Amino acid sequence: MKREELAPGIFHLQGGSNMGLVVREGRGLLIDAGLDEDAARRALRVAEQEEVQLEAVFLTHAHADHHGGAHFLQRRLGVPLYAPALEAAMMENPVMEPLFLFGGAAPIGELRQKFTMAPPCQIAQVVEGGPLEIGPFRIEAVPLPGHALNQMGVAVDNVLFCADAVFPAETLEKHKIIFCADMDAALETLEQLPAMPYARFAPGHGPAYAAGEEIAVACRANRERLEAIRERVFQALAEPADTAALVRAVADSFGLRLTTATAYFLARTTVLAALSSLERAGQVKVEMVENQLLWRRS
Numbered sequence: 624m625k626r627e628e629l630a631p632g633i634f635h636l637q638g639g640s641n642m643g644l645v646v647r648e649g650r651g652l653l654i655d656a657g658l659d660e661d662a663a664r665r666a667l668r669v670a671e672q673e674e675v676q677l678e679a680v681f682l683t684h685a686h687a688d689h690h691g692g693a694h695f696l697q698r699r700l701g702v703p704l705y706a707p708a709l710e711a712a713m714m715e716n717p718v719m720e721p722l723f724l725f726g727g728a729a730p731i732g733e734l735r736q737k738f739t740m741a742p743p744c745q746i747a748q749v750v751e752g753g754p755l756e757i758g759p760f761r762i763e764a765v766p767l768p769g770h771a772l773n774q775m776g777v778a779v780d781n782v783l784f785c786a787d788a789v790f791p792a793e794t795l796e797k798h799k800i801i802f803c804a805d806m807d808a809a810l811e812t813l814e815q816l817p818a819m820p821y822a823r824f825a826p827g828h829g830p831a832y833a834a835g836e837e838i839a840v841a842c843r844a845n846r847e848r849l850e851a852i853r854e855r856v857f858q859a860l861a862e863p864a865d866t867a868a869l870v871r872a873v874a875d876s877f878g879l880r881l882t883t884a885t886a887y888f889l890a891r892t893t894v895l896a897a898l899s900s901l902e903r904a905g906q907v908k909v910e911m912v913e914n915q916l917l918w919r920r921s
């Protein structure tokens with residue numbers, strides 16, 4: 624795990640899914656908990672090296688790769704967990720993540736593995752956006768909705784831990800159809816993020832960005848990708864089509880091969896988010912034809 628000190632006592636722990644560690648008065652605030660026990664143990668080792676006791680863990684959003692390690696930390700240390708509303712409910716009832724991906728039905732086995740279903744944890748305090756004091760930590764919970772419905776970043780001094788609001792170029796290149804629950808909200812978040820008053824932006828994946836051009840370029844690339852996905856969904860609707868045909872058309876248009884059911888259901892969620900955005904804008908509508916749910920331009 625690579626550790627970068629972004630500001631005095633503010634560490635960005637970079638691994639598969641990044642975490643943050645803030646150190647004040649010999650105590651530590653962890654931001655996100657990693658995918659699993661192994662990831663959480665790596666963060667604990669950094670805390671030990673810094674000679675701090677963990678005071679609390681702030682979980683930014685209910686995706687298993689960010690809160691999967693929280694169960695272990697809670698059992699091992701008894702630390703209180705903080706999380707945004709809605710996301711907190713999913714963390715306490717983790718079947719909700721694969722349940723949503725699978726359209727609300729009992730999820731298939733593949734969706735119940737650790738990348739989409741974390742072990743449960745208990746949230747001590749549900750967080751609203753705004754200033755928050757946790758022991759010696761004065762932080763700000765910053766709403767960054769879109770990638771997850773109620774995702775929240777954490778600002779400490781001049782650093783913003785911005786969760787999965789913005790992905791690095793490698794992720795855009797690899798996944799093409801990046802995960803998004805609410806496309807309009809995600810676009811709005813990406814619009815606002817570069818103007819927020821922080822010196823460094825520490826994402827959930829990839830290295831931290833500097834203020835100014837660096838974060839602006841990254842946000843623009845993410846915005847352009849989401850807009851391209853939405854545009855390709857619209858293009859694919861020259862004729863009415865069902866959701867499955869649209870997932871296929873958009874994946875094909877990016878030269879993307881979806882090789883697992885998990886990858887398929889993640890991509891499908893983003894396509895549905897695009898359709899929802901287009902419907903809200905009055906550009907598409909849903910239509911029932913002979914027991915088929917079809918999307919058509921309106």
Ligand SMILES: [Zn+2]
Nearest residue numbers: 684686770787
């Ligand atoms: Zn995520």
